Amino acid sequence: MKINRLLCLILVSILFFTQSHVIYAERGVSNQRLEWFFEKKGKETPPTTDSRYLELIKRYDSLFLGNPTKKDIYLTFDNGYENGYTDNVLDVLKRKKVPAAFFVTGQFMKTHPHLIKRMAEEGHIVGNHSYHHPDLTQVSDSRLKNELEKVKLRYTELTGRTDMHYLRPPRGVFSERTIMLAKKEGYTHVFWSLAFLDWETNKQRGWEYSYNQIMKQIHPGSILLLHTVSKDNADALEKTIEALQKRGYTFKSLDDLQLKKSAPPLLFNP
Template sequence: MRYFLLVLCMILALPMSISASSSNTPYNWGFAKNKDHVKPEVGKQYEEMLKRQKSVYVGKDKNVYLTFDNGYENGYTPGVLDVLKKQNVTATFFVTGQFLESEPSLVKRMAKEGHIVGNHSWHHPDFTQVSDERLKKELKCVKDEYTKLTGKKEMRYLRPPRGVFSERVLEVARNEGYTTVFWSVAFVDWKTDQQKGWRYAYDNIMEQIHPGAVILLHTVSKDNAEALERAIIDLKKQGYKFKSLDHLLNEKQKEKSAD
């Protein structure tokens, strides 16, 4: 069965035509960064699209949502998990097929220690360039492999590879039961040959932080690994509370009920 799944996921790399549904105009997630604890401006178009498709990028109050993208392992994820455990912080790890196949013990540890594991696709493609059917299979392959590794059947959150999306992508994901999660705090941290020291990561986090921040970090970054505990401790000192994406989703559902 496992062999069949892997063969199916390899077939996904073949090109397929894009189905007609919602607009497939591609966008790269981004925003004008703010400082002084003010959330970034993403613009009316993004705000309305995300609301229609029940996607999120920010919360409210002095809550922080820590998320990591795990495309591959670079030796720092175990240390990140150690820090999270020590500081009693729950995070979300968005994993790819490569990470699931190469690091099953780390995925199992994430689940065992109470973290959320989200979907980052099997092959890390540009979702706007694949068909609805392939997009669904990309998501299914990750979810099925995660279930085989951990026994957990639920996977609720998606982060599109490279932050490239369209309304069609968000709609397909929503119909498959996913909440697409973008971010409101991020910086260039994924270039492993251009690391700048822990202070670079720490300063970027502390300068961009704001109530309801969804922080995106890449676990391949040495800077992030070395800055993480300092940032968590100092954010707690400022009165921020670390929450899970489940908390964020519950808050959004309450807001909708109140409308």
């Protein structure tokens, strides 16, 4: 009896490990949990990342970097919850006429619907950051789809629009399976090539910290990841935009980047 129980436990463990952590055998698609990272180069040189990640980005038409030879940059913000600074960020973007993408959660949409409306009305992209912010590699296919669908439905209710096509995975955690499922739902994964520790609200260091981190890491084709909960980011944003423009950088929308990627070769001007 003990042997049978032991064998059953072993079998269940193997099945769980296989299905949840390594391979979804019916598709032959890996669900190995990966965490996005990049290796900084400095001196306005684009960073690199793991070759496996680059292969997945290419295979599923995801984004982490724009054209590395052109001084276009892409501002993106993660909005897990509101900390009182998103209106300030939007004010700066409006004054400077700079586009951005905001990746929002269900929590943010429930508590601050007026900010979602303002983002859309002022021409910014509103992206999906999932409804409950789970590790998407650890939820079922149906739960993953539901996480994305609930955000999009609420976005449509608030704005009357259906143009939600970009996804930033919670915590930068992903797998081939999650990228594949999101793509089937009409989403492009958006990773990043510039980021720093800015989300700890009890460890803000002053606007100079945010400004200096961005200026040190900036490079042609940068996709910046910033968090709107950061007072440092809100206070530094206008100065940062002005300084980067003086360096010859142009702020573009993720839609601009997607159009360039999909343009026929003869029409693409790098």
